[in-house]
Amino acid sequence: MRTQIQQPRTGSRILRNGAFVALPLVVLLSAVADPTLGRELLQWVPYLASGFMMNVVIALSAMTLGTVIGALFGMLSLAPFRLVRYPVAAYVQLFRNAPHLVLIFATTYIFPFEIVIYGTYLPFPDWVKAVIGLAIPASAYVAEITRGAILSIPTTQWEAAKGLGFSHGQALRWIILPQCLRRSLPPWMNVLASITMGTALASLVGVHELLHAATDASTAVRRLDFTIIAYLVVMAAFFTLCYPISRLTRRMEGRFHAA
Amino acid sequence: MQLESSERTSPMSEPTETALVRLEDVHLSFGQTQVLKGIDLTVNRGDAVSIIGPSGSGKSTILRCINALVQPQSGQITVGGTRVDQLTRETERIALRKRVGIVFQQYNLFPHLTVLDNIVLAPTRILGAERRATEVFARELLEKVRLSDKAKAYPGELSGGQQQRVAIARALAMKPELVLFDEVTSALDPETVGEVLWVIRDLIREGMTSILVTHEMRFAEEISDTVVFTENGRVVASGTPEQIFRGSDNSRIRQFVGGLSGGRSAARNGDALPDPMP
Amino acid sequence: MPDFNVTDLFVSLTSRIGLNYEFLSTGYEAQIWRDGFATTLFLIVLLIPVSLVFGLVFAACLTSGRLWLSVPVRAFVEVTRNTPTLVQLMFSFLVLNTFVSSLVGGVQNNPLSPFFWVVAVVGLHIAALHAEAIRAGIEAVPASTVEAARGIGFSPLQILRYVEVPLAFRASLPAIVNNLINLVKLTTVGNAIAVSEITYASIMVWTQRDNVVSLMIVILLFFSLINFVVARLGLWVERRLAVPGYGL
Numbered sequence: 001m002r003t004q005i006q007q008p009r010t011g012s013r014i015l016r017n018g019a020f021v022a023l024p025l026v027v028l029l030s031a032v033a034d035p036t037l038g039r040e041l042l043q044w045v046p047y048l049a050s051g052f053m054m055n056v057v058i059a060l061s062a063m064t065l066g067t068v069i070g071a072l073f074g075m076l077s078l079a080p081f082r083l084v085r086y087p088v089a090a091y092v093q094l095f096r097n098a099p100h101l102v103l104i105f106a107t108t109y110i111f112p113f114e115i116v117i118y119g120t121y122l123p124f125p126d127w128v129k130a131v132i133g134l135a136i137p138a139s140a141y142v143a144e145i146t147r148g149a150i151l152s153i154p155t156t157q158w159e160a161a162k163g164l165g166f167s168h169g170q171a172l173r174w175i176i177l178p179q180c181l182r183r184s185l186p187p188w189m190n191v192l193a194s195i196t197m198g199t200a201l202a203s204l205v206g207v208h209e210l211l212h213a214a215t216d217a218s219t220a221v222r223r224l225d226f227t228i229i230a231y232l233v234v235m236a237a238f239f240t241l242c243y244p245i246s247r248l249t250r251r252m253e254g255r256f257h258a259a
Numbered sequence: 260m261q262l263e264s265s266e267r268t269s270p271m272s273e274p275t276e277t278a279l280v281r282l283e284d285v286h287l288s289f290g291q292t293q294v295l296k297g298i299d300l301t302v303n304r305g306d307a308v309s310i311i312g313p314s315g316s317g318k319s320t321i322l323r324c325i326n327a328l329v330q331p332q333s334g335q336i337t338v339g340g341t342r343v344d345q346l347t348r349e350t351e352r353i354a355l356r357k358r359v360g361i362v363f364q365q366y367n368l369f370p371h372l373t374v375l376d377n378i379v380l381a382p383t384r385i386l387g388a389e390r391r392a393t394e395v396f397a398r399e400l401l402e403k404v405r406l407s408d409k410a411k412a413y414p415g416e417l418s419g420g421q422q423q424r425v426a427i428a429r430a431l432a433m434k435p436e437l438v439l440f441d442e443v444t445s446a447l448d449p450e451t452v453g454e455v456l457w458v459i460r461d462l463i464r465e466g467m468t469s470i471l472v473t474h475e476m477r478f479a480e481e482i483s484d485t486v487v488f489t490e491n492g493r494v495v496a497s498g499t500p501e502q503i504f505r506g507s508d509n510s511r512i513r514q515f516v517g518g519l520s521g522g523r524s525a526a527r528n529g530d531a532l533p534d535p536m537p
Numbered sequence: 538m539p540d541f542n543v544t545d546l547f548v549s550l551t552s553r554i555g556l557n558y559e560f561l562s563t564g565y566e567a568q569i570w571r572d573g574f575a576t577t578l579f580l581i582v583l584l585i586p587v588s589l590v591f592g593l594v595f596a597a598c599l600t601s602g603r604l605w606l607s608v609p610v611r612a613f614v615e616v617t618r619n620t621p622t623l624v625q626l627m628f629s630f631l632v633l634n635t636f637v638s639s640l641v642g643g644v645q646n647n648p649l650s651p652f653f654w655v656v657a658v659v660g661l662h663i664a665a666l667h668a669e670a671i672r673a674g675i676e677a678v679p680a681s682t683v684e685a686a687r688g689i690g691f692s693p694l695q696i697l698r699y700v701e702v703p704l705a706f707r708a709s710l711p712a713i714v715n716n717l718i719n720l721v722k723l724t725t726v727g728n729a730i731a732v733s734e735i736t737y738a739s740i741m742v743w744t745q746r747d748n749v750v751s752l753m754i755v756i757l758l759f760f761s762l763i764n765f766v767v768a769r770l771g772l773w774v775e776r777r778l779a780v781p782g783y784g785l
């Protein structure tokens with residue numbers, strides 16, 4: 001059974017390349033077979049594309065915000081003061097266990113639709129609420145990753161740093177955290193993939209992103225074959241984003257274990 | 260001021276100006292376990308002191324007391340005029356650790372930095388030394404430990420003995436007044452032990468005050484000014500190498516020393532270590 | 538009725554700290570909300586075994602060494618892992634369900650409810666994650682152990698059953714528990730196709746009563762509690778199955 005492990009790999013390579021070719025082929029063939037379908041598709045492509053852009057923006061913003069807050073919380077979770085550790089631990093536990101959809105609902109329904117700063121009314125767009133809604137679980141995951149990474153550095157490194165005369169903060173900055181970065185990367189990329197897929201949930205609160213755009217288009221066109229292709233396109237778009245991330249993560253994990 | 264206070268408490272001892280390190284009646288427990296049960300130790304400037312004894316006798320803990328990595332429950336520890344047992348703030352302890360170098364059994368090099376960066380990191384980040392001058396000094400140290408060609412290598416690419424020599428260079432980069440060696444050859448395979456001992460012997464010959472916890476009896480006999488035998492958290496005997504290794508009346512010491520170097524007739528003949536890197 | 542008083546007490550206590558649970562005192566809304574709880578719990582209790590069974594089946598296919606089994610399963614695993622479950626659910630409900638309806642001659646004859654589709658899609662998605670975890674566990678079984686089993690005379694299926702799966706299961710247990718926690722969270726996608734699980738029911742209440750925060754607190758605590766229970770159960774199973782030399 002050991003040698004046969006090789007075979008599924010080559011099988012999956014055929015599959016991978018095949019999949020990337022198959023979808024455009026299917027779309028092309030259906031468009032050629034039924035020109036009205038092709039026209040509808042072309043008409044709706046810009047709408048779908050702008051929706052997809054929104055997914056990317058939400059994902060990147062949520063990950064940036066979540067990573068900054070999460071890294072900070074991760075370090076705080078190891079602080080010597082119970083008054084700091086306990087609230088951070090509670091935050092992480094609560095928001096790691098919360099479904100992403102619930103948090104997006106929370107931010108959408110709780111936050112007002114506009115905010116007032118010094119008398120000027122600023123609109124609080126739905127997509128920003130979705131960003132915050134996804135940044136919260138992202139920060140909880142990143143906090144766990146950071147904490148795990150710091151704890152995985154052998155105590156001998158701390159001893160060596162202290163022996164040379166580094167303070168706790170200096171040791172953290174120059175010796176511990178740089179080593180954490182490398183080993184945090186694979187789990188961080190998992191979170192990135194998870195949050196990217198979570199952006200589709202924003203469609204349920206009316207944000208104009210890809211899934212919402214596809215649903216809009218399907219209800220407008222009212223053709224089953226159009227609906228099929230529209231949703232296949234949505235899946236293909238997310239697949240194109242997430243699959244390379246997961247492959248890269250697996251390759252990095254392999255290299256890290258070898259090292 | 261602090262010199263006077265230690266003079267007052269130990270009026271019978273030698274002039275404290277030459278004693279760089281002095282431990283008096285140090286007791287230390289980890290939780291319920293008593294590790295040090297009254298340690299007395301004196302190390303003069305320029306001396307090499309070896310601490311030998313069975314495992315668990317508290318030897319490594321003595322070293323860690325000296326540079327304040329652990330705190331004793333009672334007793335006095337003086338290092339170069341500073342009362343280590345009276346230091347209360349971490350900043351004071353950090354200041355002490357900049358003056359005392361320590362080399363560990365597991366070398367503990369920083370794996371994400373090259374050899375050169377490992378050596379240069381502490382002087383530049385802690386002492387604020389200028390980078391280029393520090394690199395020049397670091398290369399001199401690398402030459403002293405005979406690893407000049409490995410400056411840009413990563414710790415993962417080096418053998419255990421090479422990593423340990425880099426660790427010694429890293430400790431020396433802070434220009435310490437004294438260096439502590441905690442069983443630095445115990446984790447090495449026998450072939451590489453020699454190259455590390457060679458470096459330490461050079462260092463001692465140059466006059467660096469050193470305290471070594473070691474199982475290398477022949478080496479300890481060769482380079483030490485004083486040998487200290489500890490057992491069960493107490494100093495059982497202390498004296499010159501001849502007194503401890505050859506002329507000891509204590510049967511326990513004879514058994515320990517004989518057992519460890521048993522079969523090595525060279526020890527009795529007093530052969531010096533051969534140079535592993537001619 | 539005794540629990541009527543408890544409800545009133547609860548409502549009045551919480552209203553003092555600004556939380557609005559008045560809807561609990563009415564019959565209709567409270568019923569909807571309680572049903573939402575029950576539906577979510579029902580989904581979870583159903584999904585855990587479904588995902589585990591299919592996870593084992595998928596894992597067996599992936600490690601079978603037979604291309605006609607492993608390739609389709611691998612394709613499915615990769616697609617379901619790298620696309621949002623919500624999209625898979627909507628695709629299944631809007632497209633596959635319509636196919637089924639046309640096959641049985643009309644929507645009224647279609648026995649498959651939205652609830653079924655949630656169980657199917659979420660169950661198979663998590664099964665794919667389980668399969669990956671179990672596959673990694675099987676590959677972690679030392680080759681020498683498998684060789685010894687072959688030497689004794691076991692067939693490949695027997696080796697899988699008596700040697701690889703027991704060891705692989707122990708090794709993959711932490712990952713499986715993680716997946717189950719994700720499963721609990723994933724039940725909320727049912728909201729999109731009007732399955733009346735807890736978030737859907739809560740929306741119905743808070744659009745009337747405007748007590749989003751109060752309901753949010755309950756939902757967050759609810760999921761924290763369930764996931765805590767799942768994690769504890771996982772730990773208990775891990776300890777019961779633990780053998781010296783493997784893991785802790």
